[in-house]
Amino acid sequence: MADHAVVAEGEVDLDRRKFLTRATIATGAVGAAFACVPFIESWSPSESARAQGAPTTVDLSKVEPGQMVTPVWRKQAVYVVRRTPDMLARVAGHDGELKDPTSEYSEQPQYAKNPLRSRTPEFLVLFGICTHLGCLPKQRFSAGELGPSWPGGFFCPCHGSRFDLAGRVFNGSPASTNLVVPPYSYPNPRTLVIGADEKGAA
DSSP: OHHHHHHHHHHHHHHHHHHHHHHHHHHHHHHHHHHHHHHHHTTSOOHHHHHHHSOEEEEGGGOOTTOEEOOEETTEEEEEEEOOHHHHHTTSSOGGGBSSTTOSSSOOOGGGOSTTOSSSSSEEEEESSOTTTOOOOEEEOSTTTTSTTOOSEEEOTTTOOEEETTSOBBTTOSOOSOOOOOOEEEEETTEEEETEETTEEO
């Protein structure tokens, strides 16, 4: 009887060992499957990545003459300025004081490579990021605000870079290039779309 009890006990242990082995393999397989899910999902863009590149729409009818609004595209501030006739007149006449007056060495779409650096004279569209070290320049639109010869524009409070009302950088500024112009378009006269032009989303 004692021998029979030992054999029975051994059979129980063997069955238990098989059960535990199978359970461990199954658990490992499930764990591996869960571990693979984020890895596979990383092959395609996340929702936040897609959202970062989605164009931003601005209702231009709400922007008053002389006013600047700052929508966000790709988590970066964009300066949209509705220039008045007086502001437009102050863009000219100081090319000799600028580092890159014709925007040869600065970044902008081809349609913004002109003295006003814009598709239309009225609206200026720029990334609100200083091309020196990435600070946010402040609007200083009034003539004479930064000295008698100041035509109006932007002033970076971090290191003193100055830009005119077309985003062109003045001599003596730490920034070496003009403010960057993002891709944009006008599906109609009242609507600005930042981040999409004739070539599609950027």
